[in-house]
Amino acid sequence: MVQRSSRFDLSTKLLSWWYNQKNKLIKNIRVQDFFARFPITSRVARKEGEAIFQLMTGFVDTQILFTFVKSGALRHLEAGSLSIEELSDKIGINIKSTEILCRAGYALGFVRLKSKKIFLARRGALILSLPGMMELIEHHSIFYADLLDPISFFRGEKETKLSKFWPYVFGQAESLDSVDVSRYSDLMSKSQFMVARDTIASIKVRKDTKWLDVGGGSGAFAKELVNKHSSLKISVFDIPGSSAENQPHKFIPGSFFTDQIPTGFDTVSCIRVLYDHDDQTVFDLLTKIYSSLPVGGRIVISEPMLGELSPNKWGDTYFATYTYAMKTGKTRSPSQVSELLEKIGFSKIKIFPSRRPFVTTVIEAYKN
Ligand SMILES: C[S@@+](CC[C@H](N)C(=O)[O-])C[C@H]1O[C@@H](n2cnc3c(N)ncnc32)[C@H](O)[C@@H]1O
Numbered sequence: 001m002v003q004r005s006s007r008f009d010l011s012t013k014l015l016s017w018w019y020n021q022k023n024k025l026i027k028n029i030r031v032q033d034f035f036a037r038f039p040i041t042s043r044v045a046r047k048e049g050e051a052i053f054q055l056m057t058g059f060v061d062t063q064i065l066f067t068f069v070k071s072g073a074l075r076h077l078e079a080g081s082l083s084i085e086e087l088s089d090k091i092g093i094n095i096k097s098t099e100i101l102c103r104a105g106y107a108l109g110f111v112r113l114k115s116k117k118i119f120l121a122r123r124g125a126l127i128l129s130l131p132g133m134m135e136l137i138e139h140h141s142i143f144y145a146d147l148l149d150p151i152s153f154f155r156g157e158k159e160t161k162l163s164k165f166w167p168y169v170f171g172q173a174e175s176l177d178s179v180d181v182s183r184y185s186d187l188m189s190k191s192q193f194m195v196a197r198d199t200i201a202s203i204k205v206r207k208d209t210k211w212l213d214v215g216g217g218s219g220a221f222a223k224e225l226v227n228k229h230s231s232l233k234i235s236v237f238d239i240p241g242s243s244a245e246n247q248p249h250k251f252i253p254g255s256f257f258t259d260q261i262p263t264g265f266d267t268v269s270c271i272r273v274l275y276d277h278d279d280q281t282v283f284d285l286l287t288k289i290y291s292s293l294p295v296g297g298r299i300v301i302s303e304p305m306l307g308e309l310s311p312n313k314w315g316d317t318y319f320a321t322y323t324y325a326m327k328t329g330k331t332r333s334p335s336q337v338s339e340l341l342e343k344i345g346f347s348k349i350k351i352f353p354s355r356r357p358f359v360t361t362v363i364e365a366y367k368n
């Protein structure tokens with residue numbers, strides 16, 4: 001034991017020495033000038049410079065995107081190309097500012113400027129066409145406001161606006177008013193489309209499966225599942241008021257904080273549910289799901305996760321910070337989720353390679 005820890009100390013010391021030497025070299029202006037003379041090293045240096053600039057200015061990019069969405073500029077351009085003057089008139093922003101916005105939008109790929117007209121570019125068209133994307137962009141104003149003072153945000157000193165936006169995470173289902181529930185249900189169901197597609201494409205679904213979607217909200221995932229597998233029997237378990245009209249699923253109202261998970265299902269899914277909650281809540285929920293399943297029953301978990309071997313931009317930067325802002329949330333890595341499943345007794349745990357890790361990662365496991 002002692003020997004292992006001294007070997008560990010040595011490799012940490014070596015690593016520290018290596019990083020110190022390397023960073024000393026990189027910070028040396030003469031060394032930078034020297035490397036700038038050679039094609040390969042100068043390309044690396046330029047890329048690093050661009051990356052630092054991008055890190056510093058990313059907030060400006062998001063605000064330009066936000067303005068295009070919130071002012072209605074993208075929607076107006078969807079109807080056809082406009083001159084700067086026409087767009088300025090439609091979005092209520094003066095001509096000089098509209099021109100600045102349009103050049104920025106061109107640089108960021110939402111629009112094109114040609115023959116004194118502004119056209120919607122491919123990226124702009126995609127933003128308009130992806131279900132829920134416009135709403136997701138708009139709701140980020142709350143998150144940006146929480147991040148205005150990032151030091152006190154990360155010190156946890158501030159009450160965040162995001163924790164108010166997702167009030168169910170505190171477990172007070174009965175105190176939620178219907179406006180709250182429908183506001184977040186709407187955002188979730190619109191943005192569910194891509195998550196559902198990637199989830200359904202990853203797993204195998206038997207025709208006769210009796211499926212329960214826990215925290216299934218208004219049933220957007222259930223609907224996609226039935227669209228793909230029409231013979232499937234699917235129920236949604238969620239807090240009262242989350243159900244939408246005219247859905248193909250049966251709605252079972254309840255809270256996994258206080259109620260048991262309904263039985264009689266051979267697959268139970270949690271789509272974008274775990275990352276809203278702390279470890280204890282997730283452990284209790286997964287334990288309840290385990291108890292509700294028959295032997296051979298399956299759990300399917302699908303949500304954005306941390307990068308496994310190395311941290312990544314979407315999981316470790318965006319989703320981890322977002323769920324932290326919710327106060328009760330936590331973005332986990334596939335192996336952290338798998339460890340929880342294993343601890344509870346699930347087996348044959350499978351982490352599917354993610355098609356779009358910024359959308360979701362899917363894990364399935366079985367009850368022995
Ligand atoms: C982030 S939303 C995800 C909704 C849906 N699965 C999706 O991906 O679009 C989390 C869902 O969990 C539900 N939920 C939260 N707490 C719950 C509880 N205690 N019992 C049942 N459902 C709950 C919420 O109402 C909400 O529909």
